Amino acid sequence: MRIVLDRARCTGIGICEALAPTVFEVDDNGELVVLSADVPEDAQNEVTEAVEGCPTMALGLRL
Template identity: 55%
Template sequence: MKVMLDKARCTGLGICESLASDFFEIDDDGSLLVLKDEVTDADLMEVEEAIAGCPTEALRVLRDAG
């Protein structure tokens, strides 16, 4: 599974960073950095919480086919 970011939608509020700081960080210029894009089963709940907390719906998880 991979984290996908729609940069055009992201406003850099940082909610995702506060919920999953191992995966997301707001850069000094206010843009979102995806620190790790590979999501394991162990990390899925944390990442899904961060995605659900994004008010602009800029994040999603792309699940592997099959």
């Protein structure tokens, strides 16, 4: 799986970072940083929750 980020929609709330901190990080400027575009096998559940929990629908997954 690969993470797809729509930067125009992302507001940097940080829900994704809270759910999957090894994959997402909101930097000091409030910008989302995807630490690993390819979802690590051991983080698939957390990343899926983060994608589904994004209130702005800025995140997606591509197989």
